[in-house]
Amino acid sequence: MSTVRQKTEEQSQQGQEKSSADQAGLIMCEYERSEQRTAESTAESPPTLIGPDMDSMERPANPIHHILKHKTTSNMAKLQRGDPQLKSEKQVKFGREISESSEDEGPEEVAFEESKSVALKSAEEALRARRREKELLKEKRRKKQLFFQEQKKKSLLSEALLEEFDTVPQKKKKLSVEKEESKNEEKEENMQEIKSQKASRSLQGNCSVMRVKDKAADESLQQSAMDFIRSRLYGPGKDRTTNAELLSLEKKRGANQGAAVQFVNKKLGAEQKAKAEKCNKRFIRKQKLIPS
Amino acid sequence: MGEFNVHRVRFFDYMPSAIRALAFQPQRERIAVARTDGTVEIFNRADCFFQEKVIPGRQQAATEALAWVGDRLFSAGLNGEIIEYDLDNNKTKYTIDAYGGPIWSITSNKQGTHLAVGCEDGTVKLFEVHEDRIQFERNLAKQKGRIISLSWHPSGSKIVAGMMDVIHIFDTETGQSVQRLLVDRGVGTSRSQECVVWSVVYLSDGTIISGDSAGKVKMWDSRTGTLIKSHQVTKWDVLTLSVSQDETSLAVGTSEGHVVQFQFLSMVLGQEDKEWVRTRTFKNHTHDVRAVLEVNTAIVSGGMDTQFVVRPLLDKIDERGQASALRNIQFPHRRLVSCARKAGLLLFQYPGHLELWRYYSNGEEHICCSAVSPCGGWIAYSTVASFRLYRLHCENNNVSIIKVSKLPKVLSSANQICFSSDSSHLFVASTLLIFYLPSSSQGSGQAINLLAASEDGKWLASANSDHEVQIYNLNKMKPHCTVPVHSSGVSAMAIHPTTNNLFMVHADQQLTEYSVEKKQYTDWSRQVQRHGLHSLWLERDTPVTNVTFNPKNPAHIVLHDMYMFCIIDQTLPLPDQRSQFYNQLTLRSMPEKERKKHSHAFKMCKIFKELLFVELMEDQSLVVVERPLMDITAQLPAPVRQKKFAT
Numbered sequence: 001m002s003t004v005r006q007k008t009e010e011q012s013q014q015g016q017e018k019s020s021a022d023q024a025g026l027i028m029c030e031y032e033r034s035e036q037r038t039a040e041s042t043a044e045s046p047p048t049l050i051g052p053d054m055d056s057m058e059r060p061a062n063p064i065h066h067i068l069k070h071k072t073t074s075n076m077a078k079l080q081r082g083d084p085q086l087k088s089e090k091q092v093k094f095g096r097e098i099s100e101s102s103e104d105e106g107p108e109e110v111a112f113e114e115s116k117s118v119a120l121k122s123a124e125e126a127l128r129a130r131r132r133e134k135e136l137l138k139e140k141r142r143k144k145q146l147f148f149q150e151q152k153k154k155s156l157l158s159e160a161l162l163e164e165f166d167t168v169p170q171k172k173k174k175l176s177v178e179k180e181e182s183k184n185e186e187k188e189e190n191m192q193e194i195k196s197q198k199a200s201r202s203l204q205g206n207c208s209v210m211r212v213k214d215k216a217a218d219e220s221l222q223q224s225a226m227d228f229i230r231s232r233l234y235g236p237g238k239d240r241t242t243n244a245e246l247l248s249l250e251k252k253r254g255a256n257q258g259a260a261v262q263f264v265n266k267k268l269g270a271e272q273k274a275k276a277e278k279c280n281k282r283f284i285r286k287q288k289l290i291p292s
Numbered sequence: 293m294g295e296f297n298v299h300r301v302r303f304f305d306y307m308p309s310a311i312r313a314l315a316f317q318p319q320r321e322r323i324a325v326a327r328t329d330g331t332v333e334i335f336n337r338a339d340c341f342f343q344e345k346v347i348p349g350r351q352q353a354a355t356e357a358l359a360w361v362g363d364r365l366f367s368a369g370l371n372g373e374i375i376e377y378d379l380d381n382n383k384t385k386y387t388i389d390a391y392g393g394p395i396w397s398i399t400s401n402k403q404g405t406h407l408a409v410g411c412e413d414g415t416v417k418l419f420e421v422h423e424d425r426i427q428f429e430r431n432l433a434k435q436k437g438r439i440i441s442l443s444w445h446p447s448g449s450k451i452v453a454g455m456m457d458v459i460h461i462f463d464t465e466t467g468q469s470v471q472r473l474l475v476d477r478g479v480g481t482s483r484s485q486e487c488v489v490w491s492v493v494y495l496s497d498g499t500i501i502s503g504d505s506a507g508k509v510k511m512w513d514s515r516t517g518t519l520i521k522s523h524q525v526t527k528w529d530v531l532t533l534s535v536s537q538d539e540t541s542l543a544v545g546t547s548e549g550h551v552v553q554f555q556f557l558s559m560v561l562g563q564e565d566k567e568w569v570r571t572r573t574f575k576n577h578t579h580d581v582r583a584v585l586e587v588n589t590a591i592v593s594g595g596m597d598t599q600f601v602v603r604p605l606l607d608k609i610d611e612r613g614q615a616s617a618l619r620n621i622q623f624p625h626r627r628l629v630s631c632a633r634k635a636g637l638l639l640f641q642y643p644g645h646l647e648l649w650r651y652y653s654n655g656e657e658h659i660c661c662s663a664v665s666p667c668g669g670w671i672a673y674s675t676v677a678s679f680r681l682y683r684l685h686c687e688n689n690n691v692s693i694i695k696v697s698k699l700p701k702v703l704s705s706a707n708q709i710c711f712s713s714d715s716s717h718l719f720v721a722s723t724l725l726i727f728y729l730p731s732s733s734q735g736s737g738q739a740i741n742l743l744a745a746s747e748d749g750k751w752l753a754s755a756n757s758d759h760e761v762q763i764y765n766l767n768k769m770k771p772h773c774t775v776p777v778h779s780s781g782v783s784a785m786a787i788h789p790t791t792n793n794l795f796m797v798h799a800d801q802q803l804t805e806y807s808v809e810k811k812q813y814t815d816w817s818r819q820v821q822r823h824g825l826h827s828l829w830l831e832r833d834t835p836v837t838n839v840t841f842n843p844k845n846p847a848h849i850v851l852h853d854m855y856m857f858c859i860i861d862q863t864l865p866l867p868d869q870r871s872q873f874y875n876q877l878t879l880r881s882m883p884e885k886e887r888k889k890h891s892h893a894f895k896m897c898k899i900f901k902e903l904l905f906v907e908l909m910e911d912q913s914l915v916v917v918e919r920p921l922m923d924i925t926a927q928l929p930a931p932v933r934q935k936k937f938a939t
């Protein structure tokens with residue numbers, strides 16, 4: 001049954017005629033409809049269906065498909081009779097099939113209602129979602145605004161504190177990470193930022209305000225430059241090995257072949273030996289090999 | 293020769309520092325080498341690459357680049373300062389802060405009028421070179437990102453700067469960036485990191501060659517701003533480039549330790565259209581090569597494995613000889629160990645401290661020379677800015693040191709220190725030759741490299757980097773005579789205790805002996821010159837750094853270089869060219885009578901590993917200070933992982 005349904009659906013969607021005798025035969029075998037119904041639905045003369053009595057049979061599960069199939073049989077009948085209006089009518093019909101059928105039969109109306117309600121619901125949902133999003137955005141904006149206001153208040157407050165702290169003795173502290181990344185021109189800005197940060201920190205804990213000295217800044221620039229080179233040459237992702245391995249490979253393939261340097265040179269293999277020792281001890285303790 | 297008890301000393305943890313930059317001065321054929329600890333060394337290419345001068349560095353120095361302007365040497369480092377060196381006195385003349393943050397690169401134009409430095413803040417700063425100083429002229433247009441490398445066009449009108457992911461071409465007149473070349477990042481994981489253009493070269497025909505961290509050497513056309521050709525040279529970084537003077541050959545140094553050569557050739561013989569073609573690869577380093585130089589007949593390279601390698605390009609050398617051998621200079625060409633013979637003490641000179649079996653540290657400045665008196669009672673050392681003298685007392689294994697504070701102010705720094713044999717006199721040499729106790733001074737032009745005092749305290753010999761050797765009479769406090777100038781500099785010298793002959797070994801492995809009293813070369817020396825030295829002796833590539841004598845046998849001279857030590861017996865005949873040079877083992881296997889026929893004056897011993905010092909003590913025992921290269925290699929930074937077949 002399903003195959004037949006699919007076929008007829010295709011026909012209705014594409015609006016093509018299928019005048020295969022097989023199809024007509026199939027339909028006639030499977031479906032029963034009273035002549036009365038067909039007479040009501042279509043203006044033209046109803047076809048005569050050969051089949052068992054409709055009334056005794058149960059209604060098929062899906063009324064729409066049923067109707068469509070029926071329609072095609074009637075059209076086929078028309079074709080056989082050579083109805084000239086058939087094609088154009090059919091095209092128009094397939095466009096309005098649903099609405100026409102909904103006029104007459106209960107289930108059709110219900111079906112239309114359902115789909116209508118579904119469509120309406122989705123539209124409402126969309127509207128609601130849009131409203132929600134707008135509200136969310138509003139909330140975010142409000143929060144941001146509040147945050148900026150508070151920040152502004154904070155910074156003003158920190159300057160006042162700094163004036164207070166002018167007399168307080170200053171302890172040395174480590175420079176923050178942001179400081180290391182700054183350039184010379186932005187030094188002053190950063191100094192102010194750091195001052196404000198440190199002042200705000202001092203509000204919370206036992207920290208004190210510290211002045212960034214010029215020499216420290218130069219050294220940190222040099223340090224960051226050296227870190228840059230180090231990370232580029234020796235950083236993660238660079239395929240580096242150890243000197244011990246280099247020497248061992250040379251020994252393996254060189255003129256005087258010998259064992260790997262970790263075993264020959266005591267200093268080189270010292271770390272690995274120490275690790276091995278620890279592992280052994282742990283293993284022995286775990287396995288309780290030595291009765292304690 | 294006899295048998296000696298040998299004390300092998302291996303606790304001198306001498307650690308050389310990595311080479312960071314090289315610069316060549318064609319007029320005088322000098323190569324300047326900058327190391328990561330701030331030391332600058334000058335090698336003389338014409339004199340077998342002898343290490344003529346060493347200017348010690350400071351703790352905070354992080355030299356990144358060197359540049360010659362005529363005869364003057366400038367360096368720039370990550371501490372943001374430009375340093376000019378006083379090469380006559382072996383020290384820094386002055387430093388000037390560029391106020392641009394760490395300086396990554398320095399270069400001079402061909403006309404010798406300006407210096408350009410590339411700074412961390414993205415500016416290229418131009419300095420005018422005056423007679424006695426440099427002066428800041430102006431900044432070129434500031435860019436976003438740090439300037440890693442610079443190169444000046446030979447005409448002086450344009451500068452190309454290599455930065456992160458991009459290369460800029462500046463017009464020096466207007467200071468604006470004229471062209472921008474985008475360098476694409478590598479494939480795979482390196483796509484997420486910025487591509488660092490480690491080195492750029494500007495050729496006279498407008499071609500720019502760049503080496504970047506993606507391992508590519510790219511040729512660009514500066515007029516149109518397009519890429520001509522890109523060569524993938526290595527998987528790791530291309531760290532340095534150098535082009536020859538005639539712009540036909542390019543040397544590329546990589547992180548792998550390989551030096552690749554490109555040549556400007558036409559693909560089809562006879563045709564005019566030339567292009568840069570990769571020709572040879574030299575694998576002489578184990579660690580990253582951070583500096584290369586394309587000197588006309590050779591490629592000089594240096595890097596993290598601290599070795600200074602000279603690879604001759606044999607297609608440009610006609611005859612085979614010293615110049616065509618692969619040179620690998622590892623140890624410095626001076627003495628780092630002094631020995632107090634009578635007291636049995638050894639003094640080790642490190643950059644930051646001295647070791648005399650007790651730790652004895654200095655601080656920021658590096659020590660340039662040190663000495664211990666023969667009796668073991670005095671230690672003197674000198675840094676670039678100061679000179680210290682200490683009195684040692686050794687009692688029952690306790691060493692106490694007292695500083696001698698009242699030193700004459702003239703003693704500011706010294707290049708060489710030498711004690712007289714009876715420890716009553718201290719000879720300090722800088723450009724002025726100063727005698728301490730009693731004081732008197734003599735002047736000479738260039739900085740003095742070597743000092744030797746005679747055993748009886750009467751004579752003092754000094755050698756400077758102009759290949760001059762002067763002898764002074766200490767009793768009369770006057771210069772006595774000058775030894776005839778030899779073409780090569782003196783690498784080691786000593787005055788014989790009994791005959792008072794000055795024995796000198798030169799950088800070209802020639803031996804000369806000069807009689808101080810008679811003021812002429814000795815007969816033995818003339819015989820050696822006439823006979824000529826054996827080819828195996830002359831082909832040695834490390835210079836002799838120490839000469840001493842045998843107290844028991846006046847005809848013996850003990851000298852050593854990095855790989856061998858030798859005792860020269862002046863009573864025996866000199867070896868022929870055809871005779872076996874290293875004949876000690878064969879002699880041992882011969883019966884007594886046969887030995888006398890075959891033995892010759894040079895008794896070589898190659899048992900020991902890389903030697904830093906050999907000395908013959910009073911009791912016929914030999915002290916040998918070794919520094920195996922494997923121990924040095926074990927402490928270097930990590931090398932790249934190269935996959936080799938069957939490992």
